[in-house]
Structures are given as C-alpha cells and as structure tokens.
Amino acid sequence: MNSLRFLGAADVVTGSKHLLTWDDHRVLVDCGLFQGQRQWRERNWQDLPVPVQEIEAVVLTHAHLDHTGYLPRLERQGFGGPVYASEGTAELCAVVLPDSGRLQEEDAAFHNRAKSSRHTPALPLYTEQDALNTLKLLRPVALEQPTSVAPGISLRFHRAAHILGSCFADFQVGSGAATRRIVFTGDLGRLKQGSAQTLSSGPSRVNSGAPVDYLVMESTYGNREHPDVDPTPAMAAAVNAALQRGGSVVIPAFAVERTQKLLFLLKQMMVAGQIPQVPIHIDSPMAIKAIDIFLEHTGEFNEPTQALIRKFGSPHQWQDVYFDQTPQQSKAINNVQRCIIISSSGMAAGGRVLHHLANRLPDPRNLVFFVGYQSPGTLGQLIKDGKNPVLIHKQPVPVRAQIAAFEQFSDHADADEILTWLRTFSQAPRCTYLVHGEPDSAAALAARIEKELGWNVQPAHWLQEVPLE
Ligand SMILES: [Zn+2]
Structure with missing residues (x-):
C-alpha cells in the first residue's frame, strides 16, 4: 500500500518522524527526538514500529533536535542509508548531534552521581560517538535540485525560512498518470518580518509545477497569533x-x-x-x-x-x-x-x-x-x-x-500566516494532514482551513497510517 505513517509529532509538537511508503520503498521524513512529558520521552527508547532495514533513506527538513535528534538512535538500530539535508542543515547537524550525544552522556553521569534516575545505571540514549558515526550518512543537497532518494521517489528542497538551512521536503512519487506530489512543510517560518526576525525572506511558495496532492503541515501556532510589538x-x-x-x-x-x-x-x-x-x-x-x-x-x-x-x-x-x-x-x-x-x-x-x-x-x-x-x-x-x-x-x-x-x-508562522501561505496554493490538496501541534492547536487550525479554504484536512495521530491514492 502507498501510504504515510506518522511516527512522531502527531498529537504533540516533538519527535517529528513521518514514513512515506511508495511502491514498497520507504523514506523517513525527519527523525526527531520526543521531548517534554515522560510518556513521550519514553518513546525515544522504543524501537521504531517498522524494521529499520526497510527504511531506504532519511530526509531532514531542518536541524532542530525535535527533527534530527533521533538519528543516532536510528543508526544504532542498524540504519545505514543516506540522510538527505540542505547544506546549512547538514553543517548544523555536525554541531547539534554530537552535542546532543555529549549532553546525554553528561546527564547520565550526573544522574548516576546523584542517584536520581529510576534506572541503574542511567544510560545515555546515545553517545557523542554514536552521533559522530551518524554524520557519515549525511548527503547535503542543493535547494530546488531534484534528487532521487529511492526508486520512484524524487525530492526537491525549498526554503522554509524557519531557521538557517530549513526547507520543505517536496516529493514527486510514481510516474505518468499515477505521479503524485507530496509536500512536508517541516517547520514553517514567519511570513511577517517582525523586529525579532533575522531571516531574509519568508517561506518559498510551492505553487509552481503540478498541484500538491498531499500536504503534511505543521500546526505549532495553529490557534494563536504572534504579538507585533517590538520586544x-x-x-x-x-x-x-x-x-x-x-x-x-x-x-x-x-x-x-x-x-x-x-x-x-x-x-x-x-x-x-x-x-x-x-x-x-x-x-x-x-x-x-x-x-x-x-x-x-x-x-x-x-x-x-x-x-x-x-x-x-x-x-x-x-x-x-x-x-x-x-x-x-x-x-x-x-x-x-x-x-x-x-x-x-x-x-x-x-x-x-x-x-x-x-x-x-x-x-x-x-x-x-x-x-x-x-x-x-x-x-x-x-x-x-x-x-x-x-x-x-x-x-x-x-x-x-x-x-x-x-x-x-518565534520562528514559526502563526495561524494567520499559515492561512496566508496556504492561499498561495494553486488548488486544494486531496488531503492536508496537520502535525507538530498540540491537539487544541491542530484542531483549531483544521477548523480554520476547512472553513476558510474549504480543504479536506485532518489532524494526524501518532502511529496512524493513511493511504496515498
Ligand atoms: Zn524547528
């Protein structure tokens, strides 16, 4: 079955991991750590619900740990495929991931000294060395450059203007009349340039080329607007x-x-x-x-x-x-x-x-x-x-x-900005799945998209698998 499966950042903001399956080829979009409540963090210690060997490639939208921080753990479970990222993201990962491993080692050592862990001994989720091993898998790719990431699955990155190097992952899958376009926003940057913003431009539009068939959209600020005043x-x-x-x-x-x-x-x-x-x-x-x-x-x-x-x-x-x-x-x-x-x-x-x-x-x-x-x-x-x-x-x-x-x-678009960006689409996707938002936020954004744009939209749920037709 051709499908999307939400392995993280569904019903919650952290742990972004979305599995794209097309013609039995599997690509993982983002590979983030769960953070926050223990019920979510414990998921970092569980193996993925799909055999790691079946994942052919990973695509990273940006370097934040809630989108990349699970990679060393994936590598330790046996993943050895390529990890595609923009140049900026790859450079930042080379800093962020070893640091994450080092901090996890420092935290485990601290808990062992303080005897403050439920586990004896407290172990790091992964080490700095695990993270260094992972960096060898990174394959930097240029923006707007079509790149084949698995048989029948082609990727293009567009600027998302969230942080340095951040991109949308824009996939073309299949061929002929069965070709589909599937876009993952990762985290969407601000459209308005407030006084606390630093990036040069807002997110790219995705209205060139074929219409988007499926959209996986973040919803962090789906129920809020950012203040405009100078902080x-x-x-x-x-x-x-x-x-x-x-x-x-x-x-x-x-x-x-x-x-x-x-x-x-x-x-x-x-x-x-x-x-x-x-x-x-x-x-x-x-x-x-x-x-x-x-x-x-x-x-x-x-x-x-x-x-x-x-x-x-x-x-x-x-x-x-x-x-x-x-x-x-x-x-x-x-x-x-x-x-x-x-x-x-x-x-x-x-x-x-x-x-x-x-x-x-x-x-x-x-x-x-x-x-x-x-x-x-x-x-x-x-x-x-x-x-x-x-x-x-x-x-x-x-x-x-x-x-x-x-x-x-904030480096996230707020609800009005998300709607403004969605209005640039040439037509409604067959379905828009909302991820990377708390349930209230995703529900509020879904209601607005349905009411104001008339689109078919659903908040995604953890481990849910949806068909791609
Ligand atoms: Zn982010």
Whole structure:
C-alpha cells in the first residue's frame, strides 16, 4: 500500500518522524527526538514500529533536535542509508548531534552521581560517538535540485525560512498518470518580518509545477497569533530591573541560531545604553562552532541582521562574552553575579540550563525569561505557567525569581500566516494532514482551513497510517 505513517509529532509538537511508503520503498521524513512529558520521552527508547532495514533513506527538513535528534538512535538500530539535508542543515547537524550525544552522556553521569534516575545505571540514549558515526550518512543537497532518494521517489528542497538551512521536503512519487506530489512543510517560518526576525525572506511558495496532492503541515501556532510589538523595550526594562536588584538573567534558548540572535540583540542593547555592560555567558559546548556557521551563511539573513554582523563582527572578538565549553567552566558560572546566562535547551527539557535554573530560580533578585515555544510538560512550560516549586533532577526547587516570556522571537508562522501561505496554493490538496501541534492547536487550525479554504484536512495521530491514492 502507498501510504504515510506518522511516527512522531502527531498529537504533540516533538519527535517529528513521518514514513512515506511508495511502491514498497520507504523514506523517513525527519527523525526527531520526543521531548517534554515522560510518556513521550519514553518513546525515544522504543524501537521504531517498522524494521529499520526497510527504511531506504532519511530526509531532514531542518536541524532542530525535535527533527534530527533521533538519528543516532536510528543508526544504532542498524540504519545505514543516506540522510538527505540542505547544506546549512547538514553543517548544523555536525554541531547539534554530537552535542546532543555529549549532553546525554553528561546527564547520565550526573544522574548516576546523584542517584536520581529510576534506572541503574542511567544510560545515555546515545553517545557523542554514536552521533559522530551518524554524520557519515549525511548527503547535503542543493535547494530546488531534484534528487532521487529511492526508486520512484524524487525530492526537491525549498526554503522554509524557519531557521538557517530549513526547507520543505517536496516529493514527486510514481510516474505518468499515477505521479503524485507530496509536500512536508517541516517547520514553517514567519511570513511577517517582525523586529525579532533575522531571516531574509519568508517561506518559498510551492505553487509552481503540478498541484500538491498531499500536504503534511505543521500546526505549532495553529490557534494563536504572534504579538507585533517590538520586544526590546520590555526586555530591557526586565533585564535592568534584575541587574539593579543585584540579580542575574537566565535565558533558556536553542543553542543554534536563537542564541546567536540573542547575543547580537543584547550587544546592540548594550551599545545603545539600553542595558548595562555585564558579562554574558554562553553556556553551550557547541556555541563557538554554531557562531562560525551563522557567520558563514549571512546571506540567509535579512538586511538589519547583516548590518549588525557587519557592525559588530564576530562575537569571538567581543569583550565580556564567555563561551563556557567544559562542565567545570559551566559550574564556575554559579559564582558569577550580575551576569546574563544563555544556555540550552530552549524548553529547559534537559541540558546545562537545568543546573542554572536550579541555582538561580530560588533567588527573587534573578530573572528567567523564555524566548521560544514551550512544549507542554517541559520544565520551561511549567515555570512559564507559574508552577512553584518545580522538580529539577528530582529535587523540588522554589520559584522566586521573576519569570517573563517574549513570544516575538518565534520562528514559526502563526495561524494567520499559515492561512496566508496556504492561499498561495494553486488548488486544494486531496488531503492536508496537520502535525507538530498540540491537539487544541491542530484542531483549531483544521477548523480554520476547512472553513476558510474549504480543504479536506485532518489532524494526524501518532502511529496512524493513511493511504496515498
Ligand atoms: Zn524547528
């Protein structure tokens, strides 16, 4: 049977994995980690419900871990086929995946020392070495270039404008009258260019060529609109208040791109006198490499961002910016007062930011602010929604620090923007499946698409298989 099967990011935002089967050939689109609630994270430890040997290729839409972070696990289960990605995504994966393996080893070692895991010994999902093995499978392909990924399955990437290197995966399958076009959006970038945006243009249109037969569409912000106001004044006020109290600022942020954006924004705010010059700690082992990739791909950024890069040059040269690579350097930040700490993961779902939150949340002088989507069940969402105390490494931690969130930094199109993009389609797909959204969000977007466009649309469910006709 020709089909699509949703192995992740269905009923939930993380774990993107979609299996495309055509004439008995199988291609996995994205290979992401589940993050957030334990019921989802435990799925990372289960083998896929399809024999790994039957998957001929993997196609990655972009480098975020919820789209790539399961790859080393797949490789360990015996997958040895090619992994197709844009050049930017492949370069970022070379930074993100080994870092993910290293952090999982650090976390397992921490749990074993603290005896805070239900498992003895606590094991990493995969190691840095597993991730390095996986990188050998990456096959970078140029945008808009048709590439055969399996017999009868051809891929073209179009720019999705979500993060550096992000693409839609546009497949042509079959031949003659039975040819079908199947598009996976991955994560769709912003159409409006707000003050917190950095990419040069919105997502590509897919209205050239044959009509799209099936669309697999993300729905993260399917029930919301992003605020349009410039976040800088409110951010400056919150940061100033915390520093005046003698406190510090902790910002959980994706280590790739979001961290670099924030770094340039904070630099600009310091130079403009909006906030004082205080030390900035980038507590992420991969930040240096990611900055180099960011600076190599400046062509993807919009003019204001390029102007900032021309003006301030490489953050490696800036004074009072510290890249903390080793666990010892990370721990030493505990002794620094009146500083800004940017650390991953962005949803506080793991990684070094947990240690900073455990250390700084109990002090009311401090400020913790969020700059991205917080998936339900993640520590980030619990803190943002006012839970107090929160559990970090199984220990209750009182939340006395000031908590703030700035939605403007989102790299996802909101509901209006998604509808605007869908209106560029030359005709309605036979069916649109909504993935990568919480159930409320997917349902709200499905209702709007049905009502406003009259399309056949369904939220996808985990492990559901749908026929392609
Ligand atoms: Zn993403």
